Amino acid sequence: KNQVEQSPQSLIILEGKNCTLQCNYTVSPFSNLRWYKQDTGRGPVSLTIMTFSENTKSNGRYTATLDADTKQSSLHITASQLSDSASYICVAPYSGGGADGLTFGKGTHLIIQP
Amino acid sequence: KAGVTQTPRYLIKTRGQQVTLSCSPISGHRSVSWYQQTPGQGLQFLFEYFSETQRNKGNFPGRFSGRQFSNSRSEMNVSTLELGDSALYLCASSPTPLEASTDTQYFGPGTRLTVL
Numbered sequence: 033k034n035q036v037e038q039s040p041q042s043l044i045i046l047e048g049k050n051c052t053l054q055c056n057y058t059v060s061p062f063s064n065l066r067w068y069k070q071d072t073g074r075g076p077v078s079l080t081i082m083t084f085s086e087n088t089k090s091n092g093r094y095t096a097t098l099d100a101d102t103k104q105s106s107l108h109i110t111a112s113q114l115s116d117s118a119s120y121i122c123v124a125p126y127s128g129g130g131a132d133g134l135t136f137g138k139g140t141h142l143i144i145q146p
Numbered sequence: 147k148a149g150v151t152q153t154p155r156y157l158i159k160t161r162g163q164q165v166t167l168s169c170s171p172i173s174g175h176r177s178v179s180w181y182q183q184t185p186g187q188g189l190q191f192l193f194e195y196f197s198e199t200q201r202n203k204g205n206f207p208g209r210f211s212g213r214q215f216s217n218s219r220s221e222m223n224v225s226t227l228e229l230g231d232s233a234l235y236l237c238a239s240s241p242t243p244l245e246a247s248t249d250t251q252y253f254g255p256g257t258r259l260t261v262l
Contacts, residue, residue: 134244
């Protein structure tokens with residue numbers, strides 16, 4: 033069964049600090065891995081999309097890494113800001129189509145404190 | 147360019163009723179997918195339409211159905227509503243089908259459905 037597991041479930045850090053969120057996936061066949069940011073009451077916004085051949089991709093202060101051998105991805109946030117407070121969701125589509133077109137992690141709820 | 151729009155934004159229904167939600171994708175996008183989000187289960191994939199054809203379907207009962215029109219607008223229907231159907235329903239659009247695509251998906255703001 034295709035699964036995506038994220039950790040930690042929630043995280044509180046001080047403004048200006050860095051943090052790393054983890055995502056482990058068991059999706060086959062693998063197509064790509066996506067990270068989304070979801071503010072409370074809004075739809076998710078795409079941060080990065082990584083294919084099998086990419087191991088690092090950045091979007092401003094957000095840097096995602098992918099290790100296809102260990103089936104792990106991480107999202108690193110540098111110099112956090114209050115606006116980074118949100119849920120971060122890891123998503124693994126798979127290329128087989130069918131019933132599990134997209135497999136979502138439960139998300140990491142990040143709170144940035146001033 | 148206008149983003150993905152969903153109507154209505156909020157909806158209150160009672161058990162046994164049916165509901166239709168609407169999604170207008172970004173202009174030029176032909177893939178529309180639907181998701182259910184609840185605090186307990188997180189985001190779950192419902193189905194995807196591309197060029198008026200359903201391409202993928204998640205593990206939801208047949209009460210959940212959808213369709214896509216020739217202008218790529220999509221509707222989702224839930225019949226015989228249950229209390230557990232209370233959720234945020236999100237739709238997303240992209241230029242190409244989800245399967246093996248690296249195109250960015252753009253989500254709408256969602257429709258908050260409450261079933262009493």
